[in-house]
Amino acid sequence: xxxxxxxxxxxxxxxxxxxxxxxxxxxxxxxxxxxxxxxxxxxxxxxxxxxxxxxxxxxxxxxxxxxxxxxxxxxxxxxxxxxxxxxxxxxxxxxxxxxxxxxxxxxxxxxxxxxxxxxxxxxxxxxxxxxxxxxxxxxxxxxxxxxxxxxxxxxxxxxxxxxxxxxxxxxxxxxxxxxxxxxxxxxxxxxxxxxxxxxxxxxxxxxxxxxxxxxxxxxxxxxxxxxxxxxxxxxxxxxxxxxxxxxxxxxxxxxxxxxxxxxxxxxxxxxxxxxxxxxxxxxxxxxxxxxxxxxxx
Amino acid sequence: xxxxxxxxxxxxxxxxxxxxxxxxxxxxxxxxxxxxxxxxxxxxxxxxxxxxxxxxxxxxxxxxxxxxxxxxxxxxxxxxxxxxxxxxxxxxxxxxxxxxxxxxxxxxxxxxxxxxxxxxxxxxxxxxxxxxxxxxxxxxxxxxxxxxxxxxxxxxxxxxxxxxxxxxxxxxxxxxxxxxxxxxxxxxxxxxxxxxxxxxxxxxxxxxxxxxxxxxxxxxxxxxxxxxxxxxxxxxxxxxxxxxxxxxxxxxxxxxxxxxxxxxxxxxxxxxxxxxxxxxxxxxxxxxxxxxxxxxxxxxxxxxxxxxxxxxxxxxxxxxxxxxxxxxxxxxxxxxxxxxxxxxxxxxxxxxxxxxxxxxxxxxxxxxxxxxxx
Numbered sequence: 314x315x316x317x318x319x320x321x322x323x324x325x326x327x328x329x330x331x332x333x334x335x336x337x338x339x340x341x342x343x344x345x346x347x348x349x350x351x352x353x354x355x356x357x358x359x360x361x362x363x364x365x366x367x368x369x370x371x372x373x374x375x376x377x378x379x380x381x382x383x384x385x386x387x388x389x390x391x392x393x394x395x396x397x398x399x400x401x402x403x404x405x406x407x408x409x410x411x412x413x414x415x416x417x418x419x420x421x422x423x424x425x426x427x428x429x430x431x432x433x434x435x436x437x438x439x440x441x442x443x444x445x446x447x448x449x450x451x452x453x454x455x456x457x458x459x460x461x462x463x464x465x466x467x468x469x470x471x472x473x474x475x476x477x478x479x480x481x482x483x484x485x486x487x488x489x490x491x492x493x494x495x496x497x498x499x500x501x502x503x504x505x506x507x508x509x510x511x512x513x514x515x516x517x518x519x520x521x522x523x524x525x526x527x528x529x530x531x532x533x534x535x536x537x538x539x540x541x542x543x544x545x546x547x548x549x550x551x552x553x554x555x556x557x558x559x560x561x562x563x564x565x566x567x568x569x570x571x572x573x574x575x576x577x578x579x580x581x582x583x584x585x586x587x588x589x590x591x592x593x594x595x596x597x598x599x600x601x602x603x604x605x606x607x608x609x610x
Numbered sequence: 611x612x613x614x615x616x617x618x619x620x621x622x623x624x625x626x627x628x629x630x631x632x633x634x635x636x637x638x639x640x641x642x643x644x645x646x647x648x649x650x651x652x653x654x655x656x657x658x659x660x661x662x663x664x665x666x667x668x669x670x671x672x673x674x675x676x677x678x679x680x681x682x683x684x685x686x687x688x689x690x691x692x693x694x695x696x697x698x699x700x701x702x703x704x705x706x707x708x709x710x711x712x713x714x715x716x717x718x719x720x721x722x723x724x725x726x727x728x729x730x731x732x733x734x735x736x737x738x739x740x741x742x743x744x745x746x747x748x749x750x751x752x753x754x755x756x757x758x759x760x761x762x763x764x765x766x767x768x769x770x771x772x773x774x775x776x777x778x779x780x781x782x783x784x785x786x787x788x789x790x791x792x793x794x795x796x797x798x799x800x801x802x803x804x805x806x807x808x809x810x811x812x813x814x815x816x817x818x819x820x821x822x823x824x825x826x827x828x829x830x831x832x833x834x835x836x837x838x839x840x841x842x843x844x845x846x847x848x849x850x851x852x853x854x855x856x857x858x859x860x861x862x863x864x865x866x867x868x869x870x871x872x873x874x875x876x877x878x879x880x881x882x883x884x885x886x887x888x889x890x891x892x893x894x895x896x897x898x899x900x901x902x903x904x905x906x907x908x909x910x911x912x913x914x915x916x917x918x919x920x921x922x923x924x925x926x927x928x929x930x931x932x933x934x935x936x937x938x939x940x941x942x943x944x945x946x947x948x949x950x951x952x953x954x955x956x957x958x959x960x961x962x963x964x965x966x967x968x969x970x971x972x973x974x975x976x977x978x979x980x981x982x983x984x
Binding site for chain 1: 698699703706707710711712739740743744745858859884885886887888890891892896899901908913914915916921922923924927930931938939942943
């Protein structure tokens with residue numbers, strides 16, 4: 314069993330066409346055309362992208378990210394939110410919170426953006442075989458987890474229980490509502506959603522998502538936890554899993570840091586000795602436990 | 611070992627130029643010795659030497675006529691191998707189509723004249739960063755592979771040097787094409803010359819220099835020995851890597867942050883610091899755009915910005931990041947220290963923060979060795 318979150322055996326755009334995997338190619342975006350822009354919540358949208366030259370997007374592993382470039386505006390690191398089983402459409406789900414993502418929100422079908430990637434480590438869907446899988450997502454953190462859920466549902470028989478614990482601020486912030494219903498209905502996933510503040514007709518759970526870990530149905534001795542959300546939420550989620558007896562080796566989380574190059578050159582994403590862009594974003598808890606509680610590291 | 615007389619020095623520069631090389635070497639400008647294009651020996655800082663202390667740099671002229679009596683200045687060779695700004699690509703937009711292309715720049719073939727032992731180590735360290743990973747940087751590779759390196763052994767230690775304790779100097783141990791040692795005594799002024807590569811040997815053959823005699827070899831060895839003995843500072847490297855990794859919460863970080871201005875001078879002057887950011891811009895017509903890579907520093911607030919704010923808001927966490935990266939996590943990432951003991955970060959710190967002093971204070975605060983050896 315490798316100690317670190319494993320590097321995926323997927324080809325980068327550079328090596329896919331046989332070229333040298335030098336820095337120039339991974340730094341150079343490829344044009345992608347927007348096929349569809351879908352609103353997920355008041356500030357969140359999904360872009361469906363296809364390679365502008367009609368080629369197939371490079372394969373990706375759940376949890377990896379791309380760098381998306383908007384002409385003349387800038388570039389942002391966004392995790393892939395689509396289905397690794399249908400790689401012809403590349404999906405990214407983004408909150409419009411910065412100058413680039415706010416401008417991207419205005420894009421429509423037919424517009425072209427630059428894409429480079431995929432980069433980084435992936436969720437341990439192999440390591441989770443034969444075990445219960447517990448996803449914990451906070452807000453937009455569901456987007457990087459969705460490809461792992463797709464992969465597990467595609468091979469549902471290889472996994473025991475699948476549990477999704479999902480928290481948002483309000484009911485109107487809940488993403489992928491149709492899929493949450495499907496997963497809970499047809500695919501034998503235990504889906505629990507909670508909100509910080511109940512509004513409108515909400516009759517479900519109210520409270521932080523980490524509280525759900527205590528009472529959700531999984532086997533602490535034979536499970537894998539995959540956590541993605543705000544850093545403080547992930548810390549508390551880890552505490553809850555540890556309290557239930559889940560081994561540090563079986564807990565994985567996805568980190569966010571400033572990224573400019575995505576291949577370990579620019580230095581921005583350093584977190585202790587790690588470059589989050591290439592040693593992460595998905596880390597095994599054992600490897601980064603000593604960094605999680607250090608202020609401003 | 612061969613001998614190049616001072617009077618012959620221009621023949622070395624001419625030979626390099628005849629090979630189509632742009633010679634970059636020490637030049638006095640704006641009160642500091644930097645690395646700039648050099649055409650003849652007259653451009654070199656003849657007779658100039660620096661006086662350096664924490665937060666202080668002054669040049670003084672002497673009558674000895676030496677070409678290389680100065681020690682490390684503000685410039686580093688990364689300026690030529692990894693330029694402060696570089697265009698990564700250009701994009702053009704035409705009728706709903708978007709295309710990207712890398713610039714087809716051909717950088718000059720450099721001859722780097724006057725590379726010190728610590729700087730040879732710094733270049734080797736940046737080679738690891740830019741060439742040894744999964745994605746080698748082709749622009750760096752071209753500049754680096756085309757560069758002819760003429761090292762100069764130090765005959766004098768600078769006021770803030772500590773290469774001896776980092777085991778990176780003052781004698782050049784490899785990584786050069788030619789290495790010179792300057793000797794000016796008893797009315798004679800010459801350089802002993804050694805080749806480190808085949809390229810260097812070929813140039814030596816062209817110059818048709820005579821072999822050094824025993825007295826000349828001994829004089830050159832003594833000059834470098836003197837520099838090693840002059841070194842006033844020492845980095846307490848024993849256990850330092852582990853100590854830094856184990857003490858992110860040390861009170862020392864708050865203490866140094868009271869003085870640190872987060873000006874980023876240390877990172878700009880450091881010969882190994884490699885961080886960069888990108889600047890995206892679009893032409894006024896809206897048809898073309900480009901991305902430039904520019905040097906960046908972990909001391910800026912923007913460096914660690916993610917949505918919601920910067921990760922490292924406080925000066926203490928930024929200084930900790932820089933020093934811990936340089937002396938500890940660099941080992942994890944690249945298999946060596948990121949510090950070569952050149953002392954630039956000490957000299958060019960406007961408030962005179964001394965990385966060796968900070969390392970000693972950390973050692974003393976956390977049970978490590980003390981300066982008095984107790």
